[in-house]
Amino acid sequence: MRTLLLGALAVTMFTINSGAAAEDSLGTAGPLRFVATAPCPAGMLAQLQGKCDPPPVDPKLGPHARSAAEVQRAYKLIALVRMKQAKDALDAAIVADPNNVTAYKLRARLAIPTALASAEVDVNAGLMLAPNDADLLATRAYLRGSKNVVGALRDADAAIAADPYNVDAHWIRARLLRSAGKLAAAEADLTSALTIEPHDMQVRLARAQLRLALNRPDAAADASAVLEQNPADMFARQVRAVVRGKLGDLQGAVEDLTAVLGAPGQAANVMPANPSFGELYVQRAILLARLHRPDDAIRDLDTVAAIGGQRAVLRMQVYLRAHGYADLPIDGKRSAALDKAMKSCFVDNVCWQGLTQRI
DSSP states (O other), X not given: OHHHHTSOOOOXXXXXXXXXXXXXXXXXXSSOSEEEEOXXXXXXXXXXTTTTOXXXXXXXXXXXXXXXXXXXXXXXXXXXXXXXXXXXXXXXXXXXXXXXXXXXXXXXXXXXXXXXXXXXXXXXXXXXXXXXXXXXXHHHHXXXXXXXXXXXXXXXXXXXXXXXXXXXXXXXXXXXXXXXXXHHHHHHHHHHHHHHOTTOHHHHHHHHHHHHHTTOTTHHXXXXXXXXXXXXXXXXXXXXXXXXXXXXXXXXXXHHHHHHHOSTTSOOSSSSOOGGGHHHHHXXXXXXXXXXXXXXXXXXXXXXXXXXXXXXXXXXXXXXXXXXXXXXXXXXXXXXXXHHHHHHHHTXXXXXXXXXXXX
């Protein structure tokens, strides 16, 4: 369950009013924070076909003006979820003015996560023109993170030194610190970011996940704050469900997991079904059993088997085998023996809490 809860976040989409600036929602560094979809009067299909694309830039403009106009056009295309066309506009911006730092910066961010090598080329090109640009330094820190944490942290430190109020730089450094095992320092960066921008959902959710890793009950408050802004946020639901379960609010935890999974025995809300969600079904099965709903608990275990959640079943079997159920097979398969061991574990406070942690 931790793998699913604490993994990278996908880009979130939401609709903006036509008068809102598209760039306001994207953040400044690292991957695009959100893609704010602009409404197209002709409908989504027409939007994706380009019917609402902004007009081409006037070719009569001078190079600098034309380059700036192409960048603004790219922002509008991103808001229309026309990513290829946005990249084309940024290509044109750089051709018109090879010194346009903003164009390099946005093109690099647009390339994350599908073309990381291209993103790094653009970041380095931008840094040749603006060596102390906090956004470029933070973006390079993000790109370096998986292969050179020390160098990435150096870039993140430089970014924050250049701009202490750069929220995305704090978020990126927190990711790096967490990967280095420095959880308290990572939380401090996220808290600093939220002091600057209290309504940043990306940072708030990152702190919720980090606080969950630290076994902090206030992770639930952060997750709830995210859900107030976006009730459909799956990761926030999962965080809050785990914390609620640990705090004894079993019914609240079940409600959160049901918002993600759907009712026991029904088709999953998450389509197509993913084996990783087997861990969530097992988590809910444990909670349902504790709430004296054994039939629903068994339905969730049936769902785990149906979607191929072998990893979750194996984790249960390994834990149970080591905690009093020596004859239980470890094969990743549902069985009468597993159901019997599970039911016995459910009524033992030490066993079920340990099993919940294991999952």
